[in-house]
Amino acid sequence: MNLKIKFVFLIFLYIFTTGTSKSCYWNSECVYKYFSSKTPYNSVRGDIRDSIVKLKGCEPVSVWALIRHGKRSPGIDYGRNMLEALVIRDYVVTSFSNGKSSMCSQDVENLRDWEVDTELFENTHGLTAEGYKEMKEIGKRIKEAFKELLTNLEDGSYTLRSAYGAWIENGVDGFVKGISSIPLMVEKSNPKYDIMAPYEACPKYLAGVKHNPGTYKEADMYQSTPEFKAIKERIKNLTGVQYPLTDMNVTSLYDLCRYTWSPINNNRSPWCALFTNEDLYALEYYGDLRHYYRNGYGTPMPKKFGQIPMADLYKTFVNAKAGNHRKLTTYFSHATMMDMVYNALEWFKDEIPLRSVYRDPNRKWRSTMTSPFAGNLIAVLTRCIIDNREDYKVVFYTNEQPATWMCDNGVCSWHEFENKFMAFSTGCEPPYANCDYYQQNVRNSPKSSAESNRYLTHPEYLAAKDRIHRRSGIEYSLTDENITALYDLCRYDWNAVEYKISPWCAIFTKDDLEVLEYVQDLNHYYRNSYGTPVNEVFGKVPLGDLFTNFESVTKGGGKKIVAYVTHSTMLDQIYMTLGLFKDSVPLTGANRDRDRKWRTSKISTFGVNFVAVLNRCDKQGSKEYNVVFYLNEEPIRSICEEGVCSWENFDTKLRQYVNTTIDFC
Known part of the structure; x- marks a missing residue:
C-alpha cells in the first residue's frame, strides 16, 4: 500500500511539472542582453576603478579618451516604424486570451501594462535620462580611478570636444558633472566638419558607402537565410499572431525591445519576451553586418577616417612626454567613429570576413562590444622610473576594461606605442x-x-x-x-x-x-x-x-x-x-x-x-x-x-x- 501511494505521487508530480513547465522571459536567469549598437552601456562595461592597471614605479600623466554618446531615442524613421509596430501588442493580448499564444501569463501582462514613453518617440535623436546618467557615471569613475591626476583640472590642462549633435553635446554636460565639481570649458562642435566625425564631410563616403545600397547587401541577404526567417516563425508560434510578419515588423519589434531595456534601473523590456535567445543572436548579427560593411573591415575607406583621432592620440602623448601635456583629452562622437577607430587599430578583426551565409558565434567583430551606447576607448600615458631611468608606457582600455590583446595585456612600451601610432600621424610615411x-x-x-x-x-x-x-x-x-x-x-x-x-x-x-x-x-x-x-x-x-x-x-x-x-x-x-x-x-x-x-x-x-x-x-x-x-x-x-x-x-x-x-x- 505504501509503495503504491509513492508511485502515484511520483506520477502526479511528473505530470504536474511537465504540464506546467514553460520557459518564461520575466523570470529567466539567462536572458540575452546584447543588442548590437543599441546595447545599454551597463550591459557590457567594466569598472575602470577596479580594472585600472597599476604599474610599479609608474604614475599616470595624461588620459586620452574617445567616448560614444549615451543612450538616445530613435530617429524619425525608426521611431515611426516602432510606433506602427505597437499594434502587435493588441494582437498578442487577444491571442493569449483566446488560448492561441504560448507566452507566459506574466510576460503578456507585462506587455499589456507597458506604458508608452512619449519622450522616446517625440524627442527624436534625443539623449535619454539613462544616457545622461551613463555619461555622468563614466566621468565619475574616470575621476576616481585617476584622482591624483584629475582632481584639479585647471584651464589649459584639459580638452573636451564634442562632435556635432544635441544628443552628444548634452551627454558631455553629464560627463563634466561627473568628472569635475566645477564647470569646465567644452569646445564648440562644428556642424560642417569635425575631426571626431570627419566622414560626415566626405561626399565620397556618404554617397559611396553610407548611402550606397550595396554597402548593406550582406545584411539584406542575411534576412533571406533560413536562420533569420526562423525568427518570424518562432514569433508567430509564440504570440499566436496569424498574419505574416515582414522584415520591417521584426526589426521594429527588436527596436522596441532594445530601446526600452534599462539595465541601470534593472528593467527588462517586456517587448524582449517576443524573442528567444536564438532570435536575439541572429538580430545582433544583422546589426554586425551593417556596421562591418559601413564602418569596419568590409569597406577600405573607413580605416582612413579612423586614423585621424589616432593621430591626435599620438601627438597628445608625444607632447605630454615632452612636458607640454594635458592631463585629460576627451572627445565625444558616434558609433561610426568608434568602429572606424577599431578598424584603423586592426582590433576585433576576423580572419574570415563576415558574410550572410554563415554567422560565426565566436567572431571578434561584435558591434555590441565595439559601439554600445557610451562605448569608449581610453589610453593612459604613464611615466615610470625604473633603475633611476625615466621611461613611459601606454595602457589601453575599452569600455573600462584592459585591452589585453594590445602589446602586453594592454600595456605598451613607448617604443611599441610609437611604432604603431606614429604611422597614423605621418600617414604611414617615414x-x-x-x-x-x-x-x-x-x-x-x-x-x-x-x-x-x-x-x-x-x-x-x-x-x-x-x-x-x-x-x-x-x-x-x-x-x-x-x-x-x-x-x-x-x-x-x-x-x-x-x-x-x-x-x-x-x-x-x-x-x-x-x-x-x-x-x-x-x-x-x-x-x-x-x-x-x-x-x-x-x-x-x-x-x-x-x-x-x-x-x-x-x-x-x-x-x-x-x-x-x-x-x-x-x-x-x-x-x-x-x-x-x-x-x-x-x-x-x-x-x-x-x-x-x-x-x-x-x-x-x-x-x-x-x-x-x-x-x-x-x-x-x-x-x-x-x-x-x-x-x-x-x-x-x-x-x-x-x-x-x-x-x-x-x-x-x-x-x-x-x-x-x-x-x-
Missing part, C-alpha cells in the same frame, strides 16, 4: 617626412646644399661644363640647371633591364658623369646622412623596429617576414646610424675623393634594399641565433665579423635604438 625640424632645418635649408653649390664653382666641375658645351655644339652658354636637366635625361632614360643606353648620355664623357655623380653624393651626404647629425636619429627608428621583431621571434612570437617600402632618404639615414660607408674625411665641395666610400650610385639606387635575416642554429642541443645583413642582395661584411652577427653582437648594436623618440620634431 619619421622625417612630417618632422618640422627636419623639413625646415635640413631638407629645405640652404645649408644642406652649401657644399654641392660650392662644388659647382670648382675648376673640375667648370671643366666638365665646358666639355659638355663643346660636345653638344650649343651656341648659348649652358646654366647649371641646363646641365642637371641633360643629366636627368641621360639617367632617367637609361634602361638597365633591357640594356638600352640612353642617347642623351652621349653628351657626357666618363669624367663628366663622375663629376655630376659627386654633386648628387654631396646632396645626399648633407641632406640625409653624415653631413647633418640629426639624420642618425631617424635611422634609429626602423632599426629599433628590426630589433623588436627579431627579439620577438627568439621568444617564440614574431613574423616570418616584415618588409617596408620607403625612400632613399630613409636608407641613407640607416647607413649613418650603422656607420656604413663612412669616410674618414667628410665630403666637401673643395675636393672630390675618387676612392670615397659614400657613393649614392651604389647605396641609393632605384630598388636598393637593406635586408636582415635571423638564423636559428642548433648547437649541442641548444638554440642559438645569428643575424646576417645584406645590401642589394650581397652580404654586408662591415657590420660584424665576416658579415655574421652573433645574437650578442646584434643585441649590443641595436637594442639601444628600441626606445628612440623624435620629440624634437
Whole structure:
C-alpha cells in the first residue's frame, strides 16, 4: 500500500511539472542582453576603478579618451516604424486570451501594462535620462580611478570636444558633472566638419558607402537565410499572431525591445519576451553586418577616417612626454567613429570576413562590444622610473576594461606605442617626412646644399661644363640647371633591364658623369646622412623596429617576414646610424675623393634594399641565433665579423635604438 501511494505521487508530480513547465522571459536567469549598437552601456562595461592597471614605479600623466554618446531615442524613421509596430501588442493580448499564444501569463501582462514613453518617440535623436546618467557615471569613475591626476583640472590642462549633435553635446554636460565639481570649458562642435566625425564631410563616403545600397547587401541577404526567417516563425508560434510578419515588423519589434531595456534601473523590456535567445543572436548579427560593411573591415575607406583621432592620440602623448601635456583629452562622437577607430587599430578583426551565409558565434567583430551606447576607448600615458631611468608606457582600455590583446595585456612600451601610432600621424610615411625640424632645418635649408653649390664653382666641375658645351655644339652658354636637366635625361632614360643606353648620355664623357655623380653624393651626404647629425636619429627608428621583431621571434612570437617600402632618404639615414660607408674625411665641395666610400650610385639606387635575416642554429642541443645583413642582395661584411652577427653582437648594436623618440620634431 505504501509503495503504491509513492508511485502515484511520483506520477502526479511528473505530470504536474511537465504540464506546467514553460520557459518564461520575466523570470529567466539567462536572458540575452546584447543588442548590437543599441546595447545599454551597463550591459557590457567594466569598472575602470577596479580594472585600472597599476604599474610599479609608474604614475599616470595624461588620459586620452574617445567616448560614444549615451543612450538616445530613435530617429524619425525608426521611431515611426516602432510606433506602427505597437499594434502587435493588441494582437498578442487577444491571442493569449483566446488560448492561441504560448507566452507566459506574466510576460503578456507585462506587455499589456507597458506604458508608452512619449519622450522616446517625440524627442527624436534625443539623449535619454539613462544616457545622461551613463555619461555622468563614466566621468565619475574616470575621476576616481585617476584622482591624483584629475582632481584639479585647471584651464589649459584639459580638452573636451564634442562632435556635432544635441544628443552628444548634452551627454558631455553629464560627463563634466561627473568628472569635475566645477564647470569646465567644452569646445564648440562644428556642424560642417569635425575631426571626431570627419566622414560626415566626405561626399565620397556618404554617397559611396553610407548611402550606397550595396554597402548593406550582406545584411539584406542575411534576412533571406533560413536562420533569420526562423525568427518570424518562432514569433508567430509564440504570440499566436496569424498574419505574416515582414522584415520591417521584426526589426521594429527588436527596436522596441532594445530601446526600452534599462539595465541601470534593472528593467527588462517586456517587448524582449517576443524573442528567444536564438532570435536575439541572429538580430545582433544583422546589426554586425551593417556596421562591418559601413564602418569596419568590409569597406577600405573607413580605416582612413579612423586614423585621424589616432593621430591626435599620438601627438597628445608625444607632447605630454615632452612636458607640454594635458592631463585629460576627451572627445565625444558616434558609433561610426568608434568602429572606424577599431578598424584603423586592426582590433576585433576576423580572419574570415563576415558574410550572410554563415554567422560565426565566436567572431571578434561584435558591434555590441565595439559601439554600445557610451562605448569608449581610453589610453593612459604613464611615466615610470625604473633603475633611476625615466621611461613611459601606454595602457589601453575599452569600455573600462584592459585591452589585453594590445602589446602586453594592454600595456605598451613607448617604443611599441610609437611604432604603431606614429604611422597614423605621418600617414604611414617615414619619421622625417612630417618632422618640422627636419623639413625646415635640413631638407629645405640652404645649408644642406652649401657644399654641392660650392662644388659647382670648382675648376673640375667648370671643366666638365665646358666639355659638355663643346660636345653638344650649343651656341648659348649652358646654366647649371641646363646641365642637371641633360643629366636627368641621360639617367632617367637609361634602361638597365633591357640594356638600352640612353642617347642623351652621349653628351657626357666618363669624367663628366663622375663629376655630376659627386654633386648628387654631396646632396645626399648633407641632406640625409653624415653631413647633418640629426639624420642618425631617424635611422634609429626602423632599426629599433628590426630589433623588436627579431627579439620577438627568439621568444617564440614574431613574423616570418616584415618588409617596408620607403625612400632613399630613409636608407641613407640607416647607413649613418650603422656607420656604413663612412669616410674618414667628410665630403666637401673643395675636393672630390675618387676612392670615397659614400657613393649614392651604389647605396641609393632605384630598388636598393637593406635586408636582415635571423638564423636559428642548433648547437649541442641548444638554440642559438645569428643575424646576417645584406645590401642589394650581397652580404654586408662591415657590420660584424665576416658579415655574421652573433645574437650578442646584434643585441649590443641595436637594442639601444628600441626606445628612440623624435620629440624634437
